[in-house]
Amino acid sequence: MSTATTAPAEAPTTSSLATPAAQRWRSVKTPIAVALLVLLAGTVLVLSRGPAPASRLDPRSPAPSGGRAVAELLRRAGVQVDLVTTTAALVATARPGDTVLVTDPGLLGPAQVRDTVALGTDLVVLASTDPAGYLPGFVAEPQQADVRAPACSLAPAARSGRSDAGVIGYRPDPTGAAVLPLDTQLCYPADGVASLVQATTGGRAVTLVGSAAILTNDRLDDQGDAALALGLLGARPRLVWYLPTAGDGPVTARRTFYDLVPDGVWWGLGEGLVALLLLVLWRARRLGPLVVEPLPVVVRAAEAVEGRARLYRRTGARGPAADALRTGVRRRLGTALGLTLGAAPPTVLAAVGARSRLDPGRVRDLLYGAAPVDDAALVRLADALDALEKEVRRS
Numbered sequence: 153m154s155t156a157t158t159a160p161a162e163a164p165t166t167s168s169l170a171t172p173a174a175q176r177w178r179s180v181k182t183p184i185a186v187a188l189l190v191l192l193a194g195t196v197l198v199l200s201r202g203p204a205p206a207s208r209l210d211p212r213s214p215a216p217s218g219g220r221a222v223a224e225l226l227r228r229a230g231v232q233v234d235l236v237t238t239t240a241a242l243v244a245t246a247r248p249g250d251t252v253l254v255t256d257p258g259l260l261g262p263a264q265v266r267d268t269v270a271l272g273t274d275l276v277v278l279a280s281t282d283p284a285g286y287l288p289g290f291v292a293e294p295q296q297a298d299v300r301a302p303a304c305s306l307a308p309a310a311r312s313g314r315s316d317a318g319v320i321g322y323r324p325d326p327t328g329a330a331v332l333p334l335d336t337q338l339c340y341p342a343d344g345v346a347s348l349v350q351a352t353t354g355g356r357a358v359t360l361v362g363s364a365a366i367l368t369n370d371r372l373d374d375q376g377d378a379a380l381a382l383g384l385l386g387a388r389p390r391l392v393w394y395l396p397t398a399g400d401g402p403v404t405a406r407r408t409f410y411d412l413v414p415d416g417v418w419w420g421l422g423e424g425l426v427a428l429l430l431l432v433l434w435r436a437r438r439l440g441p442l443v444v445e446p447l448p449v450v451v452r453a454a455e456a457v458e459g460r461a462r463l464y465r466r467t468g469a470r471g472p473a474a475d476a477l478r479t480g481v482r483r484r485l486g487t488a489l490g491l492t493l494g495a496a497p498p499t500v501l502a503a504v505g506a507r508s509r510l511d512p513g514r515v516r517d518l519l520y521g522a523a524p525v526d527d528a529a530l531v532r533l534a535d536a537l538d539a540l541e542k543e544v545r546r547s
Contacts, residue, residue: 183431190423194419194420208255208256208364209255209278209395211235211393212235214369216370217369218368218369219255219369221372222367225378226386229382229386231385232389232390233391234390236392236393237394237396237397239268239400242271242394243267245392246273246392247271247273248273248356249388250390250391251274251275251385252268252273252274252391252392252394253276253278253392253394254280255367255393255396256279256364256395257277257278258280259400260396265286268394272356273356273392274357274358274359274387274388275358275359276359278363279318279320280320280360281320283349284325286358287351287358289324289332290323290324290325290332290360291322291323291325292320292322293321293322293345294321295343297363298316298342299314299315300316301314303339303341304339304341305337306337306350307383308380308384308387309337309339309340311376311379311383312377312379312383313376314376315340315376315377315380316366316374316375318361318362318366319362321345321346321347322338322345322346322349322360323345333351335351335352336349340362347362357387461473465527470523470524470530474530475523485544486500486503488544488545489504491503497519501515507543507547508547509543510543518533519537
């Protein structure tokens, strides 16, 4: 009596245990590489941008459009220069006896203008297109930029001499809606329009300057701009430099949604879209090389032709069958005679007729004739087409 023995099951090998881990690593290594690449690209882009551009007429900025040069000159002359960027800070900082410089009045709303005027300080307003809020009785007009003499008795203008005060000029309101102060000074005039206006109202001086460029670092040494800037801004021991920014409520309210979104958010969205695109390209189906597979059944060409012919016969489709025969003959003869694919019937008939001894009418009937009326006629057509093709090829 024989006893059957069962072989012990083989223990899993180390390689089989490592297979799932290896598969997981292969599935995650590409996303990790893509994420690292996107992170690296974002870091390079952020670093390549450099520091954010300084605001125009910022007294801390040494850029060509900044105002650091005139601020330093004022400090050396003993004038205290304090920077504020919001209306609330201006109201809390400025006191009567100070000079307030409004660098960009176009960013201020009516309420902010009223708060600024109500401070009771001297005002120097740059390039205002609506001066009535600061100095009633004046309107703004565009004018040609030009270097002109002061032509007034205002001390800072007389000391500075010739200057280009800008492309915005001021003239008294032609409607006469407001009475101008008696001590109003109209400087750098041209055709009745002054580039600089100063008047004393309520015990304080209000100055309208038609350009902000005369205070910038790159323009301060032009003509008498430096002397004019020091004379207008250094008349008081303290200057409050009002530089409106996005932190000012009404300024922010008038900005678009795109302006309010930080640049880093847009960069992050762009990097996310790039990562998503790379992920789609990685996971998308890719077409590889053609794979040759053995066919389950090999069908001879003759059998395919016979099967199609039986279908034609079963449905009585003598017209389509005749068209198939004629199309094949015309294509083969066109190739043999050097005709272009899809040549017009007259061209085909002329070329075939020149190589055939048949009557042109007979050739036309064979290649472009009517459908056979019965199976016998279809067979005769096939024989005639075969004979025509052989004759053309032999000649």
